[in-house]
Amino acid sequence: MIEYIVNNMWAVWAVIAVLGLVVELSSGDFFVICFSIGAVGAAIAAPFSNIYVQLGVFAVVTALSIFQVRPFALRYLHKNDDHRVSNGDALIGQTGRVSKTIPAGGDGRVAIGGDDWKAISNSKEPIPVGTAVRVVSRESIIITVEVV
Secondary structure: OHHHHHHOHHHHHHHHHHHHHHHHHHHOOOOHHHHHHHHHHHHHHHHHOOHHHHHHHHHHHHHHHHHHHHHHHHHHHOOOOOOOOOHHHHHOOOEEEEEEOEOOOOEEEEEEOOEEEEEEEOOOOOEOOOOEEEEEEEEOOEEEEEEO
16 A cells, blocks of 8 residues: 555555645635645645655755746735735625614614625614615624615
């Protein structure tokens, strides 16, 4: 079994590269993909060299990727934006429609992009169903809205 794996190290490196790509999909930080690129380099070297050369190729290609590919990808895909909002924070500033009346001092519901959020308003007036509103803040799963 070990002899088979040693003779087919290119397949092991290919599996490592694919697993790295899958992990990268969940992070989006362009760090794990550098290891995948290193694994591809080692897979290419595998039929022609021993394990030590493959590990060296993996280390060198990964290091080059971290210092060359990652900054390039971050610059063009994230536009050097250090504060990327996600999840609920991305709601702030979006507009939606009231789906359940928001009474003065009470809570209702607002539909935004196919999701329905519990909402409150700082307004002293009730906000009826169908009114366009903008999200001004979020506290846990409750958003605060204002009439547009």
